[in-house]
Amino acid sequence: MPRYNDTIRFIGNLLDASEQAEALIAYYDDVLAEVREKVALIPEENRIRAYYAEGINGLTTDPKGSHFYHYNISDEELATLLAD
Secondary structure: OHHHHHHHHHHHHHOOOHHHHHHHHHHHHHHHHHHHHHHHOOOHHHOOOOOOOEOOOOOEOOOOOOOOOOOOOOHHHHOOOOOO
């Protein structure tokens, strides 16, 4: 999460809200760790695939390997969520 964390930290410093920014970063990291732990318990063959699209009409897709992911986790962790 370095990119999100750096951005949140930057905005927190800009708004003189460093404590709130660090609290948000800690919350985000905790939630993501919990999700990763729970997903790790699901056998690969039982994991569902989901298509994530965005945009005004919900038709925009960031390709695998793109640096425009909304979630800064690895391709492997997102493999079941990304369109090939």
